[in-house]
Amino acid sequence: MMQLTDDDRRILDGEQGEVKRKALELLLTLARIYDADSLVPIDSAHINGASIVAVGETGVGFVEDMASDGATIVVPATTNPKSLPFTDKDVGLDAAQAAAQGRLSQALGRMGAQVCSSCTPYLVGNTPGRGRSVAWAESSAIVYANSVLGARTNREGGPTAIASAIVGKTLRTGYHLDENRAGTLLVHVRQPMSGTTAYGTLGYFVGGIVKDGVPVFEGLPASVTMDELKMLSAALATAGSVAMFHVIGVTPEAATRELAFRGRKPTGAIEYGPLEEAATVAALTRSGSDKTEWVTLGCPHFSLTEFAHAAALLAGRKVHGDVMLWINSSTGVVRQAAKLGYTKVVEDAGAEIVCETCPVHIAGRVYARRQNITSLTTNSAKMAHYAFGQLGLYPRYGTIEECIRAAIAGRWNA
Numbered sequence: 001m002m003q004l005t006d007d008d009r010r011i012l013d014g015e016q017g018e019v020k021r022k023a024l025e026l027l028l029t030l031a032r033i034y035d036a037d038s039l040v041p042i043d044s045a046h047i048n049g050a051s052i053v054a055v056g057e058t059g060v061g062f063v064e065d066m067a068s069d070g071a072t073i074v075v076p077a078t079t080n081p082k083s084l085p086f087t088d089k090d091v092g093l094d095a096a097q098a099a100a101q102g103r104l105s106q107a108l109g110r111m112g113a114q115v116c117s118s119c120t121p122y123l124v125g126n127t128p129g130r131g132r133s134v135a136w137a138e139s140s141a142i143v144y145a146n147s148v149l150g151a152r153t154n155r156e157g158g159p160t161a162i163a164s165a166i167v168g169k170t171l172r173t174g175y176h177l178d179e180n181r182a183g184t185l186l187v188h189v190r191q192p193m194s195g196t197t198a199y200g201t202l203g204y205f206v207g208g209i210v211k212d213g214v215p216v217f218e219g220l221p222a223s224v225t226m227d228e229l230k231m232l233s234a235a236l237a238t239a240g241s242v243a244m245f246h247v248i249g250v251t252p253e254a255a256t257r258e259l260a261f262r263g264r265k266p267t268g269a270i271e272y273g274p275l276e277e278a279a280t281v282a283a284l285t286r287s288g289s290d291k292t293e294w295v296t297l298g299c300p301h302f303s304l305t306e307f308a309h310a311a312a313l314l315a316g317r318k319v320h321g322d323v324m325l326w327i328n329s330s331t332g333v334v335r336q337a338a339k340l341g342y343t344k345v346v347e348d349a350g351a352e353i354v355c356e357t358c359p360v361h362i363a364g365r366v367y368a369r370r371q372n373i374t375s376l377t378t379n380s381a382k383m384a385h386y387a388f389g390q391l392g393l394y395p396r397y398g399t400i401e402e403c404i405r406a407a408i409a410g411r412w413n414a
């Protein structure tokens, strides 16, 4: 039996407007389907239906109609990448798509969203505390929120994240409940781990096995960085539909193995070592050619420390004339990187900082055709996965050091 507060009832009576009533009705319908007995207040939302490539004209019309009807977002709500970069660079959109993207971003802004256009909202101020409920869409950010921040979110979709942002609540079910946050699969990591790509490879391997379970990693160093956990989050959610993981001795709900599994027995255990890593790297590399055409870094969006690393690797060097090197990030992080001098270093080397979007959210196939390229080189397992399936490009996958070396030389294995 659904428990409603007095405030919920007033919303259902239409006292706070028709849009809010409809948004609450959507949440209550889903509550019945997912067997939730109540709603839980949220601290923030993250909305992923923010690119014209992802939502199409129908999605734009849906958001515009809500904005015109007076929809108001009542919690801090950030937005995912859009299909146009901050600079309005030509990324393959036609004029109608570009106009629709503008209308979509404006409508989200009119409703009260912070249109930061980033898949790393936790790097630009949307950073919920441990134990706090939120309604986030964007698979990589969901995993990061649950696992690294210790916040609580289900895998929201565009419409439910918006409805939750308007109502200020979400379903009290799934990862909002303690019992669903227990680990399921134990992963023994049997090799030294260092660098973001190593963690992306691990995540891609484990995500394909654990599917929608909660992996618990044993054997990772306590020195694992936030950037490495960001890459692990993205890859887990790409190969599987993971919403949460634990790292014993590192993440907030996994001080011990016992706590990570909440006293339960794992449903299984797997090993990860050099053989599994090599097989995963091979699976993510489909390009048979050493010729390097388009190198993309920043999936998920680059952090300040990643900018510092890229600047150190590119200082005094020049990207090969036949290569495009993109760095995708949020405007907020790029502003900080500019203050510290990193953006000048990477741009002087010939890299292009492409803010607020990424190759998956632009008109990627059109763009690649216009640039006459057939391959994409990346340090991200998630981007390598989508390069082939969504962009029709042959991925080459490796570390940031290998990617930048290839960008400078114009070929892999230089």
Ligand code: F3S
Pocket (backbone or CB within 6 Å): 081, 119, 140, 234, 298, 299, 300, 301, 328, 357, 358, 359, 360, 361, 382, 383, 386
């Ligand atoms: Fe972000 Fe685009 Fe990767 S949205 S996680 S940079 S595919």
